[in-house]
Amino acid sequence: MEQMGSPYLLAHGLGQPVKDATTTFDASESETVFVWARTYNWTSPWSKKPGPGKFQIIINGATLPNILGNTGTAWEWQLAGSATLLKGTNHIALHDLTGFDGRCDAIALTRDKTPPAKRPEPKPGRPAGDFDIVVCGGGIAGICAALAAARLGSKVALVNDRPVLGGCNSSEIRVHLGGRIETGPYVNLGNLIKEFGPLRGGNAQPGDFYEDQKKLDIVANEPNITSFPNFRVVQANMKDRTIESIVAQHIESGTRFVFNAKIFIDCTGDATLGALAKADFRMGREAKHEFNEPEAPDKADDQTMGASVQWYSVQSDKPEPFPEFDYFDLINEKTCEKVTMGEWTWETGMFQDQIDDFERIRDYGMLVVYSNWSILKNRLPDNQAYANRKLGWVAYIAGKRESRRLLGDHILTQNDLVNRVPYDDPTAATTWTIDLHYPDPKNTANFPGCEFKSIAVHQAIHPYPVPYRCIYSRNTANLMMAGRNISVTHIALGTIRVMRTTGMLGEVAGIAANLCIKHNANPRDIYNDHLDELKAIMEIGTGKQNLPNNQTYNMGTCLKP
Structure with missing residues (x-):
């Protein structure tokens, strides 16, 4: 969406052609037109051969002659051929030829042999409703943030750019949950995850392992949450350093909604909302001298985990x-x-x-x-x-493991974690190792500069409660964050990025956001004026009490408390 302004259809058939994608449209008169598809030869960065993502267009049963998607080096309009339209309803289909990820962003009809100059401007957004809190991103952190705030009484919008919830733990990506709950100073944080977390572990398993419907159901059954699936945040409307509203666009229809709220929580992983709001963030690795982290490189660079x-x-x-x-x-x-x-x-x-x-x-x-x-x-x-x-x-x-990290009033570091530095605002405990990924040297030998295999380097830590000041923005007054985009260094990200931990931090963000609504305050005010109240609610948590811990797979190595 950021690069192109819209998503696209993908013929993902694993080498077997997929079924035709079909729709209809109306024409006011019968006429002959030129038919164009906006497409991309996706293997062009690595091969000069005609690409594998081939498809054709069929109009009213007639297959247009030109093969699309296998030439060029960028997204471009390609001519499918000419077609005679019928007055009234016309049928159009994308006909995949290979199953190898041919893609089409848009189809255009022109009366002359000139491709469209530009895409139409999106229609203005219409009001989505009035909310106390808007949570952007429907991964584990976003689910927990929305549930926590809603159960405490806030009216919440959950805006998620996929049809399923769970983020990396959905059937679309299939990464199992990691980390521990029932540990640290607030053992009831994480009870929420017992209510919807998958019961089986394993990466790259059949889709039912990830229990998408359970996640959808728990959100749908919460009366204070209004869910907006398939909507991606595309704009933040600011006044001074406060978000007044955001605009989200439906990834299929292009429909736009405007969301007004007092507090916004960025759980997008990529800090999409934070970047749109021009909140301070970092990407890449900090230099060793900045925080004296033993594992940091001597010079700052742009390297991330992959x-x-x-x-x-x-x-x-x-x-x-x-x-x-x-x-x-x-x-x-x-x-x-x-x-x-x-x-x-x-x-x-x-x-x-x-x-x-x-x-x-x-x-x-x-x-x-x-x-x-x-x-x-x-x-x-x-x-x-x-x-x-x-x-x-x-x-x-x-x-994805890493991209933007929004900056809060505190930046969590390797030394905080290893030296168990105490702060006055502890929240959910991170327990996973400091788990950093690098190119696999064996893979580098065969594929220098284009590695596709990695190794992990682990440093075990004691359970460490993440400071509350890591989950709100230091320069955007009403912005909070939960997930892998919180205020940490690259090194510290190695532990907090696993999903049970991000879920607990999402729960904390939802609790604090609700306190902001209660006290007409901003997130920083909760630290300054209402920290004891936050701690009291974290003691109880927002999940159901006394449920057995069904989240005991993939807990990782952790030193004793």
Whole structure:
């Protein structure tokens, strides 16, 4: 949305053509027009060959002659051909030819052979309603923030740019929950996660492992939450350093809503709202001298942890063919990964911008999965282990670990965590190791500068309560944050980024936001004037009491309290 102004359709068929995407439109008269598709040859950064994402357009049953999506090096209008429209209703279809992620952003009709000059301006937003709090982002942190504030009495809008909730823990990305609940000074924080957290662990598992419907149901059943699925935040309207309203756009229809509220909580992961509000943030790694962190580099740089395109194959009772996918020369019989699935270690994009380059990062992740699988299926001399296997799932949304980190009144550091520095505003405890990812040296040897495998370096810590001052913006008065975009250094992000921890921090943000509504205050005022009240509510939490802890998988290594 940031790069193009709209999303696009993706023919994600794992090498098998997908069903036609169809719709209808009305024409005021019968006439002959030129038909254009805005598309992109997605393998062009790595190969000069005609790309694999081929498709055609069908109008009223007639297939237009030109193949689209396999040429060019950028998003562009490509001519599908000419068609005669009928007066009244016309039928149009995108016809996929390969199943290899052909993409179409828009279709345009012109009376001459000139592509459209620009896309239409979006219509002004209409009021979404009046809310106390708007939570942007529907991952685990956003769910917990919305539930906590709503259960305490606030009227909440939950704005999420996907059709499902859960973020990286949804069936779209398939990362299991990590970290511990029932620890630290406030053992009841995290009870919320017992109510909707999946009961089974595992990365890159079948979609039902992630229990999307349970997450949707708990939000739908909370009367103080109004959910806005498929809406992405695209604008923040400011007065001085306060957010007065935001605009969110539906990713399919383009409909825009305006949301007014007193408090906004950014749980987008990428700090999308914070960036639109020009809140202070950082990306990349701090220099060692800034905070004297032992693991920090000598010089600051833009390196981040990467994003994972996970995948798995399934066994069949017969040979399963796979098309030749030959768009990346560095993967061959010697360098390929002889595996039947790939989870978090299939990680890319550490040296690219995790915001502006994220489509390319995801595309590269898919490129190496398809290229590797093609070698195993078609070129490996002894491929009996793969002959009867087929791709069962490849993520079309990469699981991201790091991008923008919004800055609060305190920036959590490695020294805070390791030295157990006490502060007067402790909240939920982080328990995961300081878990930082780097390119896998073996992968670097074969793919220098374009690695797609990672290693993790761990430093165990004692449970450490994150200061409240890390979850509100230092320069945007009514902005809070929860998730991987809170106020931490790159090193400290290594522990707080796992989802049970981000969920508990979301719960704290929701509690504090409700106190802001109660006292007509901003988040900083809660620290200055109402900290004891915040602590009293954290003692109780907002989840159901006395539920058994069903979140005991993937808790990670933690030193004793």
